[in-house]
Amino acid sequence: MSIDKKDQELLAHLQANARSSIAQLANKVNLSDTPCLRRIKKLESTGVISGYHATIEPKRIGLNVLVYAFVRLNQNSVTAANAFEEQVEKLQHVQECAVVSGSYDYLLKVVATDLEAYEHFVKYKLGSIDYIANIESTVVLKQTFNKKQLPL
Amino acid sequence: MSIDKKDQELLAHLQANARSSIAQLANKVNLSDTPCLRRIKKLESTGVISGYHATIEPKRIGLNVLVYAFVRLNQNSVTAANAFEEQVEKLQHVQECAVVSGSYDYLLKVVATDLEAYEHFVKYKLGSIDYIANIESTVVLKQTFNKKQLPL
DNA sequence: GGTGAAATTTTAGGTGC
DNA sequence: GCACCTAAAATTTCACC
Numbered sequence: 622m623s624i625d626k627k628d629q630e631l632l633a634h635l636q637a638n639a640r641s642s643i644a645q646l647a648n649k650v651n652l653s654d655t656p657c658l659r660r661i662k663k664l665e666s667t668g669v670i671s672g673y674h675a676t677i678e679p680k681r682i683g684l685n686v687l688v689y690a691f692v693r694l695n696q697n698s699v700t701a702a703n704a705f706e707e708q709v710e711k712l713q714h715v716q717e718c719a720v721v722s723g724s725y726d727y728l729l730k731v732v733a734t735d736l737e738a739y740e741h742f743v744k745y746k747l748g749s750i751d752y753i754a755n756i757e758s759t760v761v762l763k764q765t766f767n768k769k770q771l772p773l
Numbered sequence: 774m775s776i777d778k779k780d781q782e783l784l785a786h787l788q789a790n791a792r793s794s795i796a797q798l799a800n801k802v803n804l805s806d807t808p809c810l811r812r813i814k815k816l817e818s819t820g821v822i823s824g825y826h827a828t829i830e831p832k833r834i835g836l837n838v839l840v841y842a843f844v845r846l847n848q849n850s851v852t853a854a855n856a857f858e859e860q861v862e863k864l865q866h867v868q869e870c871a872v873v874s875g876s877y878d879y880l881l882k883v884v885a886t887d888l889e890a891y892e893h894f895v896k897y898k899l900g901s902i903d904y905i906a907n908i909e910s911t912v913v914l915k916q917t918f919n920k921k922q923l924p925l
Numbered sequence: 926g927g928t929g930a931a932a933t934t935t936t937a938g939g940t941g942c
Numbered sequence: 943g944c945a946c947c948t949a950a951a952a953t954t955t956c957a958c959c
Binding site for chain 1: 776784787788791792820821822825827829831833834839858861862865866868869870873874875880884911912915916918919921922923924
């Protein structure tokens, strides 16, 4: 998959506004509609574009708290890792999960309505997952920015 | 702003696929087109929906590395904070920036082509920003999931 | 990569429930 | 508040050059 200048421009525009019409996009990158659409379809089918998603302001729906939670498991087995990953994905408040370097095994990005709800989440939801040794929470006091644009 | 069941369903669908047509959405939530569109416009104008963004697979465009970087400043002044936030936002490889609790001041989400590029980034880009006392990098070894769906 | 045309969709207004 | 209808404008998508 080779991504030329036009593709890069299309990706930039689609990251900024996923609901732009093909005609608008074609205009911005100086192509006519058909080749523009062809390029977008190709970017989709080759997996460069994996989806289009509305972004919701968490605070507008009552999710006022964001926390990064570091998790260490009590054993380094495939069984433990698989069990943990499977169970944590079911928790709707966990938005992202990553295996990380350092003294912890996982980093989770968690949303909650408030700190009390987060405490409850850690105690009863995360806390009920198998193989967890300990959890360290890093509370986000303020998000300074959250770009929706990867460097191309 | 009150968000009822239908709005919640619309938000869920738009988070899953931001390019759905109004007719498709109206069908899914058992509304006709007009009130469906009205609701979406309202969700947009009230800031519940802040935008629609194409999601790009970082690896498909050569961004193979993701790192969470904790940053501590060398002074707790408004001047230092403002200067840091302003300069770090200009770095395209920094996707997110948050003020956090704990022993560090900021948590940055950084993408890079590889670890060597990341090392270069820390040394010459982040490193050239004023007021930074030290940086601790937590490398993501594997992303297990990244949901595009907030709990409603 | 571009053109033109058909098919579909969006968007707005009006009516009555 | 909604469904239903109508209709113009815009958009998507196609075969073809």
